Amino acid sequence: MSDYEFILVEKEEGVAVLTMNRPEVLNAMSRELTGELQDAVQSACADDDVGCIVITGAGDRAFSAGGDIHQQRSDDVTFSQEERDQMSAKRTRGSYELSACPKPTIGMMNGLAYGGAAVLSSSLDMRIGCENTKFRFLAAAYGRINSTWTLPNQVGWPMAKELLFSARVVEAEEAYRIGLLNHLVPREELRAKTMELAAMIAKNHRGSVIGIKEILMQDMGRNLEEQWANEVNYTTHVMRGAKAEEAFPEFIARKGRALPS
Incomplete structure (x- = not known):
């Protein structure tokens, strides 16, 4: 797997751990970070030594605060509507490809996951969280639409509707109760629990x-x-x-x- 500017890649016991690495901006998902993450996932899928993929964020505050709003604002001025549509199509296609990744994917939810990061987390097969974990599906609050095909598969239609319509914060305990988190553990046990499950999956046929x-x-x-x-x-x-x-x-x-x- 290649070296990246905004993604850290580790491989341990058949598990690829991909860390979004922009902690100074709560791992905000710029075009560059998103592109590198998509490439890293594809590389892990093509690696015969990898049986499971874990995605997390650097630091102890955020999995990711979501899309890079400063970059989006700049893009609105710099690029034409057609160019922005093309970039959006590429980004959303990447979200689909991550969800359809043939190998199991686990979110190690080390902090908040808002907006685009909530979309990303709902595209994964499983999520393991801690007391710092919280989600917010923000699209309806800022005039956009997303997660309509990912979130219902995780929490069911009625709860998905509530979270998408309201754009409210989902704290860790509720996320665990409704199935958005598979496991909820203390912060200091998060990596160990995630790697335990990921390695168990990777060791299977x-x-x-x-x-x-x-x-x-x-x-x-x-x-x-x-x-x-x-x-x-x-x-x-x-x-x-x-x-x-x-x-x-x-x-x-x-x-x-x-x-x-």
Whole structure:
């Protein structure tokens, strides 16, 4: 994985940890940071040694305060509407690609995640937070629209509507209660808990984990019979289940049972 100006990249126990690194502005998501993050995620997806991707922010105050408003203000003057539309399309496509990343993604929510950072966090598979964690889906407060396809998948339609319509702050305890956080731990335990889960995922059969995520994503909106048929099709034509000798080598070695003659 390449070196970046605004993203720190670590690799540990099969986990790529990507840290948004602009702590002096609460990791505000400039075009440059966003582009580097998208590239780092793609690189991690292409790395056979990586089984899980963790995204976090530098410092102890913010995962990210959201979009870089100063840069957006400058862009409104510098670029034409067509150019701004192109940049917006690229940014939102990147959000989709992150959500559709074949490998599991976890947000290590070390602080506030407002606006564009809330959108980013809702695009991830899981989130682990601490007492500093809080979310705010701000689009309705400033005349924009986002998170309509990401947030309902995390917290369900009624709660997603409330959070998107109201643009209110969601504190850590509520985020955990409604499923926006998978786990809520003390700040000093955040990295350990995140890495414990990420490493557990990374150690599992890579094809199985990727296949499970792909099937889950394909199944959104399908009825139960279609979901069943999709799994049967995938496990028949894409990745057949491992035979017993491959799936349970430690058990077989420990028990030492021979096959019947």
